[in-house]
Amino acid sequence: MPKVPKSTRTLNKMVSSHIPPSQDSLCICIRDFTTMILGLTKNNNNLPLPPSSDEVDTATLLNITDVNIDSLVVEERNIATEEASITKRIPLKYKSLCLSEMVQHNIKHPTFQWDVKGQTRWDGLVIDILVKHWLYAKNKEAFQEYPLQTDFCTKTIVSAIVEQLLRGQKASYGKDKITNQNLSRIKKNVSFWFFLH
Template sequence: MILGLTKNNNNLPLPQSSDEADTATLLNITDVNIDSLVVKERNIATEEASVTKRIPLKYKSLCLSEMAQHNIQHPTFQWDIKGQTRWDSLVIDILVKHWLYAKNKEAFQEYPLQSDFCTKTIVSAIVEQWLRGQKESYGKDKITNQNLSRIKKKLFQNRLYMAKKLLGCETASQIIPHMNCISDTEEDEDGNLLCIESNWRHNKYSLLLHLLDTNTICSIRDRKGNNV
Protein backbone atom coordinates (compact mmCIF):
# COMPACT_ATOMS: atom_id res chain seq x y z
CA MET A 1 0.00 0.00 0.00
CA ILE A 2 2.74 2.47 1.00
CA LEU A 3 5.14 1.26 -1.71
CA GLY A 4 2.42 1.30 -4.36
CA LEU A 5 2.32 -2.48 -4.78
CA THR A 6 -1.00 -4.00 -5.85
CA LYS A 7 -2.31 -7.28 -7.24
CA ASN A 8 -1.81 -5.90 -10.74
CA ASN A 9 1.49 -4.17 -10.05
CA ASN A 10 4.22 -5.95 -8.10
CA ASN A 11 7.09 -3.89 -9.50
CA LEU A 12 9.25 -2.48 -6.74
CA PRO A 13 9.86 1.27 -6.71
CA LEU A 14 13.38 2.43 -7.58
CA PRO A 15 15.91 1.96 -4.77
CA GLN A 16 16.82 4.92 -2.60
CA SER A 17 20.18 6.44 -3.59
CA SER A 18 22.87 6.68 -0.94
CA ASP A 19 23.12 10.46 -1.37
CA GLU A 20 19.41 10.98 -0.76
CA ALA A 21 19.41 8.45 2.08
CA ASP A 22 21.99 10.55 3.91
CA THR A 23 19.46 13.39 4.16
CA ALA A 24 17.05 11.29 6.22
CA THR A 25 16.81 12.64 9.75
CA LEU A 26 17.45 10.57 12.84
CA LEU A 27 14.45 11.87 14.76
CA ASN A 28 13.21 9.34 17.26
CA ILE A 29 9.98 8.05 15.74
CA THR A 30 8.39 8.02 19.19
CA ASP A 31 8.74 11.82 19.24
CA VAL A 32 6.16 12.14 16.46
CA ASN A 33 2.57 11.84 17.63
CA ILE A 34 0.49 10.27 14.86
CA ASP A 35 -2.68 11.98 16.05
CA SER A 36 -1.02 15.35 15.45
CA LEU A 37 -0.24 14.60 11.81
CA VAL A 38 -2.29 16.15 9.03
CA VAL A 39 -4.19 13.85 6.66
CA LYS A 40 -3.68 14.96 3.08
CA GLU A 41 -7.14 14.67 1.54
CA ARG A 42 -5.80 15.01 -1.99
CA ASN A 43 -3.85 11.79 -1.60
CA ILE A 44 -7.00 9.98 -0.56
CA ALA A 45 -9.09 11.45 -3.37
CA THR A 46 -6.65 10.46 -6.11
CA GLU A 47 -5.96 6.96 -4.82
CA GLU A 48 -7.58 4.08 -6.69
CA ALA A 49 -10.29 2.58 -4.53
CA SER A 50 -9.39 -0.91 -5.75
CA VAL A 51 -5.93 -0.71 -4.21
CA THR A 52 -7.18 -0.92 -0.65
CA LYS A 53 -10.67 -2.31 -0.52
CA ARG A 54 -10.75 -2.73 3.25
CA ILE A 55 -8.18 -0.35 4.75
CA PRO A 56 -9.06 3.37 5.05
CA LEU A 57 -6.61 5.37 2.94
CA LYS A 58 -6.14 7.97 5.68
CA TYR A 59 -3.64 5.63 7.36
CA LYS A 60 -1.46 5.72 4.27
CA SER A 61 -1.61 9.50 4.27
CA LEU A 62 -0.65 9.65 7.95
CA CYS A 63 2.32 7.37 7.34
CA LEU A 64 3.53 9.42 4.37
CA SER A 65 3.10 12.59 6.43
CA GLU A 66 5.46 11.33 9.12
CA MET A 67 7.94 10.07 6.53
CA ALA A 68 8.06 13.59 5.10
CA GLN A 69 9.06 14.88 8.53
CA HIS A 70 12.07 12.57 8.32
CA ASN A 71 12.91 13.86 4.81
CA ILE A 72 11.65 10.64 3.24
CA GLN A 73 9.97 11.92 0.08
CA HIS A 74 9.79 8.61 -1.80
CA PRO A 75 8.83 5.55 0.27
CA THR A 76 11.20 2.80 -0.83
CA PHE A 77 14.10 0.68 0.39
CA GLN A 78 17.72 0.37 -0.70
CA TRP A 79 17.07 -2.84 -2.61
CA ASP A 80 20.49 -2.76 -4.28
CA ILE A 81 22.52 -2.70 -1.05
CA LYS A 82 23.06 -5.97 0.80
CA GLY A 83 22.02 -6.09 4.41
CA GLN A 84 19.72 -3.75 6.28
CA THR A 85 20.85 -0.14 5.92
CA ARG A 86 20.18 2.82 8.20
CA TRP A 87 17.61 4.03 5.66
CA ASP A 88 15.90 0.64 5.60
CA SER A 89 15.69 0.56 9.39
CA LEU A 90 14.14 4.03 9.54
CA VAL A 91 11.49 3.17 6.94
CA ILE A 92 10.69 -0.13 8.71
CA ASP A 93 10.35 1.61 12.08
CA ILE A 94 7.87 4.11 10.67
CA LEU A 95 5.90 1.47 8.75
CA VAL A 96 5.58 -0.77 11.81
CA LYS A 97 4.64 2.15 14.04
CA HIS A 98 1.82 3.15 11.70
CA TRP A 99 0.69 -0.43 11.11
CA LEU A 100 0.27 -0.95 14.85
CA TYR A 101 -1.49 2.42 15.12
CA ALA A 102 -3.93 1.48 12.36
CA LYS A 103 -4.58 -1.90 13.98
CA ASN A 104 -5.34 -0.25 17.31
CA LYS A 105 -7.84 1.93 15.44
CA GLU A 106 -9.47 -1.29 14.12
CA ALA A 107 -8.42 -0.64 10.52
CA PHE A 108 -7.82 -4.37 10.00
CA GLN A 109 -10.92 -5.68 11.76
CA GLU A 110 -11.98 -7.56 8.62
CA TYR A 111 -8.73 -9.52 8.64
CA PRO A 112 -8.23 -12.62 10.86
CA LEU A 113 -5.27 -11.25 12.85
CA GLN A 114 -4.19 -12.95 16.07
CA SER A 115 -3.38 -10.29 18.68
CA ASP A 116 -0.55 -12.31 20.24
CA PHE A 117 1.39 -11.99 16.99
CA CYS A 118 0.68 -8.29 16.43
CA THR A 119 3.64 -6.95 18.41
CA LYS A 120 6.34 -4.55 17.30
CA THR A 121 8.98 -7.29 17.46
CA ILE A 122 7.04 -9.77 15.35
CA VAL A 123 5.69 -7.27 12.80
CA SER A 124 9.20 -5.82 12.37
CA ALA A 125 10.58 -9.33 11.85
CA ILE A 126 7.99 -9.97 9.13
CA VAL A 127 8.92 -6.79 7.25
CA GLU A 128 12.65 -7.47 7.67
CA GLN A 129 12.28 -11.01 6.34
CA TRP A 130 10.25 -9.77 3.38
CA LEU A 131 12.90 -7.13 2.69
CA ARG A 132 15.71 -9.72 2.78
CA GLY A 133 13.84 -11.78 0.21
CA GLN A 134 13.34 -8.77 -2.07
CA LYS A 135 17.01 -7.81 -1.83
CA GLU A 136 18.11 -11.33 -2.70
CA SER A 137 16.14 -11.33 -5.94
CA TYR A 138 16.73 -7.68 -6.87
CA GLY A 139 19.10 -7.26 -9.79
CA LYS A 140 19.52 -10.99 -10.43
CA ASP A 141 19.41 -12.43 -13.89
CA LYS A 142 15.92 -11.99 -15.38
CA ILE A 143 15.59 -15.67 -16.21
CA THR A 144 16.40 -16.64 -12.62
CA ASN A 145 13.74 -14.26 -11.35
CA GLN A 146 11.21 -15.60 -13.84
CA ASN A 147 11.91 -19.19 -12.78
CA LEU A 148 11.59 -18.28 -9.11
CA SER A 149 8.32 -16.46 -9.78
CA ARG A 150 7.04 -19.46 -11.72
CA ILE A 151 7.86 -21.80 -8.84
CA LYS A 152 6.23 -19.51 -6.28
CA LYS A 153 3.15 -19.12 -8.47
CA LYS A 154 2.81 -22.88 -8.92
CA LEU A 155 3.20 -23.48 -5.18
CA PHE A 156 0.56 -20.85 -4.45
CA GLN A 157 -1.86 -22.31 -7.00
CA ASN A 158 -1.38 -25.85 -5.67
CA ARG A 159 -1.94 -24.78 -2.07
CA LEU A 160 -5.02 -22.77 -3.01
CA TYR A 161 -6.53 -25.64 -5.03
CA MET A 162 -5.90 -28.17 -2.27
CA ALA A 163 -7.24 -25.84 0.44
CA LYS A 164 -10.50 -25.40 -1.47
CA LYS A 165 -10.70 -29.14 -2.08
CA LEU A 166 -10.06 -30.18 1.53
CA LEU A 167 -11.79 -27.33 3.33
CA GLY A 168 -14.64 -27.12 0.85
CA CYS A 169 -14.97 -23.36 0.84
CA GLU A 170 -14.17 -20.48 -1.50
CA THR A 171 -12.77 -18.41 1.38
CA ALA A 172 -9.72 -20.68 1.46
CA SER A 173 -7.84 -18.03 -0.50
CA GLN A 174 -7.88 -15.81 2.60
CA ILE A 175 -5.72 -18.21 4.60
CA ILE A 176 -3.16 -19.04 1.91
CA PRO A 177 -0.21 -16.60 1.68
CA HIS A 178 0.05 -14.98 -1.73
CA MET A 179 3.18 -15.83 -3.71
CA ASN A 180 4.38 -12.21 -3.44
CA CYS A 181 3.66 -11.95 0.27
CA ILE A 182 6.76 -13.42 1.91
CA SER A 183 9.55 -15.86 1.26
CA ASP A 184 10.13 -19.08 3.21
CA THR A 185 13.69 -19.23 1.92
CA GLU A 186 16.83 -17.14 2.03
CA GLU A 187 20.36 -17.52 0.69
CA ASP A 188 23.43 -18.25 2.79
CA GLU A 189 26.83 -16.63 2.14
CA ASP A 190 27.58 -19.18 -0.60
CA GLY A 191 24.35 -18.49 -2.44
CA ASN A 192 22.67 -21.73 -1.38
CA LEU A 193 18.90 -21.49 -0.96
CA LEU A 194 17.88 -22.56 2.54
CA CYS A 195 14.43 -23.16 3.98
CA ILE A 196 13.81 -21.12 7.13
CA GLU A 197 11.30 -21.28 9.94
CA SER A 198 9.36 -18.06 10.50
CA ASN A 199 9.29 -17.26 14.23
CA TRP A 200 6.04 -15.33 13.77
CA ARG A 201 4.17 -18.15 12.04
CA HIS A 202 1.91 -20.23 14.27
CA ASN A 203 2.82 -23.94 14.44
CA LYS A 204 -0.73 -24.96 13.49
CA TYR A 205 -0.56 -22.76 10.39
CA SER A 206 2.79 -24.28 9.38
CA LEU A 207 1.29 -27.74 9.81
CA LEU A 208 -1.67 -26.74 7.64
CA LEU A 209 0.62 -25.60 4.81
CA HIS A 210 2.65 -28.81 5.15
CA LEU A 211 -0.56 -30.84 4.97
CA LEU A 212 -1.63 -29.02 1.80
CA ASP A 213 1.79 -29.59 0.19
CA THR A 214 1.78 -33.28 1.18
CA ASN A 215 -1.71 -33.83 -0.25
CA THR A 216 -0.70 -32.00 -3.44
CA ILE A 217 2.29 -34.32 -3.93
CA CYS A 218 0.10 -37.39 -3.33
CA SER A 219 -2.48 -36.09 -5.80
CA ILE A 220 0.15 -35.49 -8.49
CA ARG A 221 1.64 -38.95 -7.94
CA ASP A 222 -1.78 -40.54 -8.29
CA ARG A 223 -2.28 -38.77 -11.62
CA LYS A 224 1.20 -39.26 -13.07
CA GLY A 225 2.52 -42.32 -11.29
CA ASN A 226 4.82 -42.87 -8.34
CA ASN A 227 7.92 -41.73 -10.25
CA VAL A 228 7.06 -38.07 -9.67
Protein backbone atom coordinates (compact mmCIF):
# COMPACT_ATOMS: atom_id res chain seq x y z
CA MET A 1 0.00 0.00 0.00
CA PRO A 2 1.47 3.41 -1.01
CA LYS A 3 2.60 5.71 1.78
CA VAL A 4 0.39 8.76 2.37
CA PRO A 5 2.43 11.95 1.83
CA LYS A 6 2.93 14.13 4.92
CA SER A 7 2.86 17.35 2.90
CA THR A 8 -0.65 18.75 2.34
CA ARG A 9 0.42 20.17 -1.01
CA THR A 10 1.80 16.81 -2.20
CA LEU A 11 -1.29 14.95 -1.02
CA ASN A 12 -3.63 17.46 -2.68
CA LYS A 13 -1.66 17.16 -5.92
CA MET A 14 -1.92 13.38 -5.80
CA VAL A 15 -5.68 13.48 -5.09
CA SER A 16 -6.27 16.17 -7.73
CA SER A 17 -5.29 13.75 -10.48
CA HIS A 18 -8.32 11.60 -9.59
CA ILE A 19 -11.00 14.25 -9.09
CA PRO A 20 -12.43 17.05 -11.26
CA PRO A 21 -10.69 20.47 -11.19
CA SER A 22 -11.81 22.97 -8.55
CA GLN A 23 -13.82 25.02 -11.07
CA ASP A 24 -15.81 21.99 -12.23
CA SER A 25 -19.51 22.25 -11.39
CA LEU A 26 -19.26 19.19 -9.12
CA CYS A 27 -16.58 20.82 -6.93
CA ILE A 28 -18.52 24.08 -6.87
CA CYS A 29 -21.71 22.24 -5.90
CA ILE A 30 -19.97 20.35 -3.08
CA ARG A 31 -18.29 23.54 -1.87
CA ASP A 32 -21.63 25.40 -1.88
CA PHE A 33 -23.36 22.55 -0.04
CA THR A 34 -20.59 22.35 2.56
CA THR A 35 -20.50 26.10 3.16
CA MET A 36 -24.30 26.10 3.47
CA ILE A 37 -24.16 23.39 6.14
CA LEU A 38 -21.42 25.28 8.02
CA GLY A 39 -23.42 28.53 7.81
CA LEU A 40 -20.78 30.40 5.80
CA THR A 41 -21.61 33.07 3.25
CA LYS A 42 -19.76 35.70 1.24
CA ASN A 43 -20.78 38.27 3.85
CA ASN A 44 -19.91 36.00 6.77
CA ASN A 45 -16.93 33.75 6.11
CA ASN A 46 -15.95 33.41 9.76
CA LEU A 47 -15.14 29.78 10.44
CA PRO A 48 -17.32 28.14 13.07
CA LEU A 49 -15.28 27.46 16.19
CA PRO A 50 -13.75 23.97 16.44
CA PRO A 51 -15.66 21.57 18.69
CA SER A 52 -14.81 21.56 22.37
CA SER A 53 -13.13 18.51 23.87
CA ASP A 54 -16.46 17.61 25.51
CA GLU A 55 -18.22 17.76 22.15
CA VAL A 56 -15.56 15.55 20.59
CA ASP A 57 -15.86 13.04 23.43
CA THR A 58 -19.66 12.83 23.21
CA ALA A 59 -19.94 12.62 19.41
CA THR A 60 -21.24 9.15 18.59
CA LEU A 61 -19.91 6.89 15.90
CA LEU A 62 -23.37 5.47 15.30
CA ASN A 63 -23.31 3.88 11.87
CA ILE A 64 -24.62 6.63 9.59
CA THR A 65 -26.58 4.04 7.61
CA ASP A 66 -28.64 3.48 10.77
CA VAL A 67 -30.20 6.93 10.38
CA ASN A 68 -32.87 7.04 7.69
CA ILE A 69 -32.89 10.52 6.16
CA ASP A 70 -36.55 10.23 5.16
CA SER A 71 -37.48 9.75 8.83
CA LEU A 72 -35.75 12.95 9.97
CA VAL A 73 -37.85 15.95 10.90
CA VAL A 74 -37.24 19.05 8.80
CA GLU A 75 -37.14 22.14 10.96
CA GLU A 76 -38.92 24.98 9.21
CA ARG A 77 -37.12 28.28 9.52
CA ASN A 78 -36.77 31.53 7.70
CA ILE A 79 -33.96 31.90 5.22
CA ALA A 80 -31.51 34.52 6.38
CA THR A 81 -30.71 37.14 3.75
CA GLU A 82 -27.06 36.12 3.65
CA GLU A 83 -28.02 32.51 2.89
CA ALA A 84 -30.27 33.42 -0.01
CA SER A 85 -27.58 33.25 -2.71
CA ILE A 86 -26.84 29.59 -1.95
CA THR A 87 -30.35 28.50 -1.00
CA LYS A 88 -31.64 29.78 -4.32
CA ARG A 89 -29.51 27.03 -5.85
CA ILE A 90 -29.85 24.39 -3.11
CA PRO A 91 -33.16 24.00 -1.21
CA LEU A 92 -32.74 24.84 2.47
CA LYS A 93 -34.53 21.68 3.57
CA TYR A 94 -31.39 19.68 2.76
CA LYS A 95 -29.45 21.76 5.29
CA SER A 96 -32.15 21.10 7.89
CA LEU A 97 -32.03 17.36 7.21
CA CYS A 98 -28.25 17.27 7.51
CA LEU A 99 -28.24 19.26 10.75
CA SER A 100 -31.01 17.03 12.09
CA GLU A 101 -28.87 13.94 11.55
CA MET A 102 -25.86 15.61 13.12
CA VAL A 103 -27.94 16.05 16.28
CA GLN A 104 -28.47 12.27 16.27
CA HIS A 105 -24.69 11.95 16.59
CA ASN A 106 -24.45 14.58 19.37
CA ILE A 107 -22.91 17.13 16.99
CA LYS A 108 -24.36 20.37 18.32
CA HIS A 109 -23.00 22.61 15.60
CA PRO A 110 -21.44 21.66 12.26
CA THR A 111 -17.73 22.36 12.23
CA PHE A 112 -14.35 20.70 11.82
CA GLN A 113 -11.29 20.46 14.05
CA TRP A 114 -9.49 23.19 12.13
CA ASP A 115 -6.75 23.40 14.75
CA VAL A 116 -5.78 19.71 14.64
CA LYS A 117 -3.50 18.43 11.86
CA GLY A 118 -4.72 15.53 9.77
CA GLN A 119 -8.21 14.09 9.66
CA THR A 120 -9.64 13.39 13.10
CA ARG A 121 -12.42 11.06 14.21
CA TRP A 122 -14.70 14.10 14.48
CA ASP A 123 -13.76 15.29 10.98
CA GLY A 124 -14.42 11.83 9.56
CA LEU A 125 -17.87 11.68 11.14
CA VAL A 126 -18.85 15.14 9.85
CA ILE A 127 -17.52 14.29 6.37
CA ASP A 128 -19.46 11.00 6.31
CA ILE A 129 -22.70 12.80 7.20
CA LEU A 130 -22.06 15.61 4.69
CA VAL A 131 -21.36 13.15 1.88
CA LYS A 132 -24.38 11.02 2.77
CA HIS A 133 -26.65 14.07 2.62
CA TRP A 134 -25.05 15.47 -0.53
CA LEU A 135 -25.69 12.16 -2.32
CA TYR A 136 -29.25 12.06 -0.94
CA ALA A 137 -29.93 15.61 -2.17
CA LYS A 138 -28.41 14.76 -5.56
CA ASN A 139 -30.68 11.70 -5.88
CA LYS A 140 -33.64 13.97 -5.06
CA GLU A 141 -32.54 16.23 -7.95
CA ALA A 142 -31.74 19.11 -5.61
CA PHE A 143 -28.76 20.26 -7.69
CA GLN A 144 -30.46 21.10 -10.96
CA GLU A 145 -28.66 24.46 -11.02
CA TYR A 146 -25.36 22.58 -11.35
CA PRO A 147 -24.57 20.63 -14.55
CA LEU A 148 -23.14 17.52 -12.89
CA GLN A 149 -21.38 14.63 -14.62
CA THR A 150 -23.04 11.56 -13.14
CA ASP A 151 -19.88 9.44 -13.50
CA PHE A 152 -18.12 11.59 -10.89
CA CYS A 153 -21.01 11.65 -8.39
CA THR A 154 -19.80 8.69 -6.36
CA LYS A 155 -19.27 8.46 -2.62
CA THR A 156 -15.52 8.01 -3.12
CA ILE A 157 -15.07 11.09 -5.31
CA VAL A 158 -17.41 13.32 -3.29
CA SER A 159 -15.58 12.30 -0.08
CA ALA A 160 -12.20 13.01 -1.71
CA ILE A 161 -13.34 16.51 -2.71
CA VAL A 162 -14.60 17.35 0.79
CA GLU A 163 -11.41 15.95 2.34
CA GLN A 164 -9.28 18.06 0.01
CA LEU A 165 -11.28 21.17 0.89
CA LEU A 166 -10.72 20.42 4.56
CA ARG A 167 -6.98 19.77 4.16
CA GLY A 168 -6.50 23.09 2.41
CA GLN A 169 -8.47 24.97 5.02
CA LYS A 170 -6.56 23.34 7.88
CA ALA A 171 -3.28 24.31 6.22
CA SER A 172 -4.43 27.94 5.96
CA TYR A 173 -5.73 27.90 9.52
CA GLY A 174 -2.52 26.42 10.88
CA LYS A 175 -0.19 29.05 9.41
CA ASP A 176 -0.73 31.20 12.48
CA LYS A 177 -0.72 30.11 16.10
CA ILE A 178 -4.31 30.03 17.23
CA THR A 179 -4.89 32.10 20.34
CA ASN A 180 -7.90 33.92 21.70
CA GLN A 181 -6.24 37.21 20.76
CA ASN A 182 -5.63 36.49 17.08
CA LEU A 183 -8.48 34.07 16.28
CA SER A 184 -10.77 36.86 15.06
CA ARG A 185 -8.05 38.31 12.82
CA ILE A 186 -7.22 34.91 11.33
CA LYS A 187 -10.85 34.14 10.59
CA LYS A 188 -11.28 37.41 8.71
CA ASN A 189 -8.12 36.89 6.66
CA VAL A 190 -8.84 33.33 5.56
CA SER A 191 -10.40 33.09 2.12
CA PHE A 192 -12.65 30.15 2.87
CA TRP A 193 -12.98 27.29 0.38
CA PHE A 194 -10.99 29.04 -2.34
CA PHE A 195 -7.65 27.38 -1.64
CA LEU A 196 -8.00 24.93 -4.52
CA HIS A 197 -7.79 27.64 -7.19
